[in-house]
Amino acid sequence: MIPGDLAARLRLLTEASFFADEPPLEPLQPARAVPSQLPEYRPGDRFSALIQKALPDGTFEALVDGRTIKLALPQAAQAGERLELVVARISPHAVLANPAPSAPGETAARAALSPTGRLISFLLTGQPAPDTPAIARGQPLQAASGPINAAALAAALRQGISESGLFYESHLARWTTGKLPTEALLREPQARLPLTQAGGAPNPAAPAPAQSGATTDTASAARAASAAQSAAPVRTDAIPDRLLPVMHQQLDALATHHYSWHGQAWPGQAMELDIEDPHGDGEHADADDAAWKTTLRLRLPALGGVEARIALDPSGVRIHLSAEDNATLGVLHQQRGGLADALAKANLTLKELQVSQGHEHTTG
Numbered sequence: 001m002i003p004g005d006l007a008a009r010l011r012l013l014t015e016a017s018f019f020a021d022e023p024p025l026e027p028l029q030p031a032r033a034v035p036s037q038l039p040e041y042r043p044g045d046r047f048s049a050l051i052q053k054a055l056p057d058g059t060f061e062a063l064v065d066g067r068t069i070k071l072a073l074p075q076a077a078q079a080g081e082r083l084e085l086v087v088a089r090i091s092p093h094a095v096l097a098n099p100a101p102s103a104p105g106e107t108a109a110r111a112a113l114s115p116t117g118r119l120i121s122f123l124l125t126g127q128p129a130p131d132t133p134a135i136a137r138g139q140p141l142q143a144a145s146g147p148i149n150a151a152a153l154a155a156a157l158r159q160g161i162s163e164s165g166l167f168y169e170s171h172l173a174r175w176t177t178g179k180l181p182t183e184a185l186l187r188e189p190q191a192r193l194p195l196t197q198a199g200g201a202p203n204p205a206a207p208a209p210a211q212s213g214a215t216t217d218t219a220s221a222a223r224a225a226s227a228a229q230s231a232a233p234v235r236t237d238a239i240p241d242r243l244l245p246v247m248h249q250q251l252d253a254l255a256t257h258h259y260s261w262h263g264q265a266w267p268g269q270a271m272e273l274d275i276e277d278p279h280g281d282g283e284h285a286d287a288d289d290a291a292w293k294t295t296l297r298l299r300l301p302a303l304g305g306v307e308a309r310i311a312l313d314p315s316g317v318r319i320h321l322s323a324e325d326n327a328t329l330g331v332l333h334q335q336r337g338g339l340a341d342a343l344a345k346a347n348l349t350l351k352e353l354q355v356s357q358g359h360e361h362t363t364g
């Protein structure tokens with residue numbers, strides 16, 4: 001009896017002989033995974049980063065494990081500086097990291113966020129709050145090294161703190177009442193978000209981009225209006241990576257009434273500035289004569305570590321200067337009269353001036 005599948009068998013034999021001379025196919029190999037642009041870290045991992053340069057958006061380009069990545073930090077950093085960091089969050093474009101504690105159980109020298117504040121910070125940003133958030137500035141206050149212009153440095157520092165984004169909501173309220181220029185508001189990080197990111201789809205009612213002949217004020221007003229719309233709680237889009245450090249700074253300032261600025265006074269010269277708001281203290285909340293306290297720290301090439309603690313109230317100013325080096329102490333003593341004269345020219349009454357040796361932390 002002829003098998004019913006004979007025709008099928010013959011066809012298979014014919015096809016087998018036809019392809020007999022064809023080279024055998026290579027077996028399939030498992031595809032190699034495409035390497036990720038960012039290291040495969042998880043929150044809590046510790047790593048070392050070599051800062052390459054500061055980027056215009058306030059983040060940093062850094063070398064990590066042989067790769068160049070983008071870092072978002074809660075503090076300033078200098079090119080060539082090596083930092084020990086702890087991963088707080090990984091985004092598609094950047095690694096958000098906090099400084100690693102130098103020793104287990106290390107405590108901050110000043111008040112930090114309360115447990116409630118840290119919980120709010122985590123719920124808002126998705127990452128733990130750094131222990132010492134600071135207003136970071138990537139560019140030096142004075143663009144080039146050379147003769148120091150004290151007035152220009154003071155103006156740049158004031159502008160850097162004012163436009164850091166720390167007081168954005170307050171400035172937005174002033175802008176809506178016409179007390180703050182649009183140009184000043186647009187220089188803050190929150191107002192520099194792209195329109196598609198700040199408010200989702202473009203607003204049909206928003207003014208069209210300024211054409212030739214249109215005034216700059218009209219275009220600026222349109223951008224500020226978009227920024228104001230983005231501040232309204234109408235969407236729940238993810239917070240941009242570069243704004244997370246600003247939010248931590250805002251929460252820290254609300255909890256501690258303490259503001260820290262870290263940056264460069266001029267290229268290569270690191271500087272730290274701490275400001276304490278006396279009205280944040282319950283004992284002096286309503287006192288108009290409470291003293292504002294500021295601490296300035298520098299490590300200068302010739303003088304070494306120098307710290308100035310300044311208390312200012314309506315009656316005058318009290319200054320305490322400290323230095324690590326004995327020779328520097330002698331220089332400070334010699335210049336006491338010049339400092340008093342400079343304060344008098346600025347219409348400030350010098351109530352007290354102390355110079356002493358200290359071993360406080362100074363910026364390197």
